[in-house]
Amino acid sequence: MKKSAKTFTYWIDIVGACNLRCPSCPRGNFKPGDVMTEMPPSGLMDFELFKECVQRAIKEGPSLNPQIHLYNWGEPLVHPEIPKFVEYLREQEIYCGISSNLNIDGPLRDVIKAGPDFFRVSLSGFTQPVYGQTHQRGDIERVKKNMIKIRDYLTEFGTKTYVEVNYHIYKHNANQDLIDMIAFCNELKFNISPVWAFFLPLEKNLLVAEGRETEADRELIDLLAIHPKKAMELSMPYKDRDCPVRQHATVINFDGSVPLCCNTFERQHIVAPSFLDVDHETLQKAKYENAACGPCMDNAIHTYLAFEAGEIMDEAGNAVLREVGSPLEIHQYEQPKVRMLDGTPIDIEAKQEGEIQTRKKIRGIRKLLWHAQNFGTKATAP
Ligand code: SF4
């Protein structure tokens, strides 16, 4: 197929399970007899299957510059062989991203040694009483120790991995906990991005849109600064936009099956039993014809979950933070991202340049390789 220089992303869930049970995530909020038809299978991806998926993405995917992230609804550090997965992507000159709750450190040293391009740490507090509410089963002291280990390993191996902390903003944690986590990240020279916590998966958002959420869901929703219904309302002006996660990305489960998108969880939303047996066009057609997209787009959930409404989300979230007495304002969509109520910024020292430069470099390498393979000559500059 004709390839484009535009990035196409593959979310390969190398672990179909998680060690935590966050209530805003289906790993924590899907209960038997709740709304689900069938739970997705759980397990670890076989390394040979992974290599075949990567080769198929390179050869038959739409992009000269595919990016591969080793997670979707799973915790990648649970996989004891994850360093091999990272090494393989590095050998293939493919961008490699990881996102972790960092409560596990077993393979961490070898993962950093292998040098993924991007490593995200997701958390929601600096102290256990705050963090434990929304990262259930997690231990923030263990996470902080592991963050220090990452810095030490980066120094030991001289790897250039770009590390970013995603601080999920709820009503109860935009306070001294965030200020302390920013200071901790500044010491470690990690970037930190505050992001409004959203309610997932799609299936639960559809219930909210119909006013059929469960009592347990209501309790979780009450912790959010931006109610899902408010987020849908604010995203309505953008509801006719195409959905970026079906247009520019494909998810591959640990067993090679392909779900509709990164926002769906139930097994009924699998659109292909095997990524290896379906071509890109057929897969895209199956996604675009899936019945779940209609109600999702009618309620603007696809744009809300892709953060497409921009600064108006900040305004809505900050209005709620003021009501609950938060001393901070959050600006997910503009700098400075964290400010005191009088506008004084809380400085975040590390910037995002590392990631941007790595992406540019890999795009250049892949383009050269593609032209060399197909025309036996070098590409002109992009
Ligand atoms: S750590 Fe991530 S995948 Fe695991 S339960 Fe929490 S949000 Fe879900």
Ligand code: SF4
């Ligand atoms: S429109 Fe909704 S259900 Fe369909 S792919 Fe996008 S996020 Fe998923």
